[in-house]
Amino acid sequence: MHTVTFSAAAPYIIEQDYAAYTAEQHAVWTELVGRCMPELEKHAAREYLDGFEIIGLERDRLPNLAAISARLGPRTGWSSTPVSGFLPAPAFFEMLSMRAFPTTTWLRSRDSLEYTPEPDIFHDVFGHVPMHAHKVFAGFLEHYGRFCAAKEDAAAIEKLGRLFWYTVEFGVIRQNSEIKVYGSGLISSHGECLNVCSGNCAIHDFKLDEVLDTPVKVDELHKLLFAVSSFDQIFDAMHETERRAMQGRL
Numbered sequence: 001m002h003t004v005t006f007s008a009a010a011p012y013i014i015e016q017d018y019a020a021y022t023a024e025q026h027a028v029w030t031e032l033v034g035r036c037m038p039e040l041e042k043h044a045a046r047e048y049l050d051g052f053e054i055i056g057l058e059r060d061r062l063p064n065l066a067a068i069s070a071r072l073g074p075r076t077g078w079s080s081t082p083v084s085g086f087l088p089a090p091a092f093f094e095m096l097s098m099r100a101f102p103t104t105t106w107l108r109s110r111d112s113l114e115y116t117p118e119p120d121i122f123h124d125v126f127g128h129v130p131m132h133a134h135k136v137f138a139g140f141l142e143h144y145g146r147f148c149a150a151k152e153d154a155a156a157i158e159k160l161g162r163l164f165w166y167t168v169e170f171g172v173i174r175q176n177s178e179i180k181v182y183g184s185g186l187i188s189s190h191g192e193c194l195n196v197c198s199g200n201c202a203i204h205d206f207k208l209d210e211v212l213d214t215p216v217k218v219d220e221l222h223k224l225l226f227a228v229s230s231f232d233q234i235f236d237a238m239h240e241t242e243r244r245a246m247q248g249r250l
């Protein structure tokens, strides 16, 4: 059971009413998983695929967040905590710093399978949560939240947002000389995943300076992403970003 006490995030915490999901919603979940999985089995990082099994995700039923958290907690201390929707930055960072991943409970409808302007449970759980079973990634994400929660400088927060975007949301990793996806925006979007896996997106080796200088674009498929060679690299990038911020060099 999750017993942490939130302050900034408190107004956004809700219960997941699992019994209220309809057969149609479970069917939409099944279809979403079915659209993405064939690509992911070939092109997702093995840590993502391992995480999918570890947290007990099912292909034909919406996830019960309490059950996911019960499997994840003993492994990395993370939970998948239900929230009412998009969170303001202080609430979002607070939750990350407490290893509680803000997770929406609504599901897109059948007529918007490919895209939703705001995250839904498919993006949040299918896209994000399997990686939280990976100890290094899990530590990085908490550290990120803790650092950002203490920052007020808007320019620094924007740079930190790019670090998040090009790792947690749209990260790729080189494994056995192949590009594998692990970012939630690639995992949970059939189109974004295909764009990368079919070679339509340039991939540069992950260099912190270039990542921090590359603005985020949300209205088109990515033309450039950054490949790490191990997950330790994102943790190192976090530490370096932090050092620069402390020295006023961000």
Ligand SMILES: [Fe+2]
Binding pocket: 119, 123, 128, 169, 184, 185
């Ligand atoms: Fe996301």
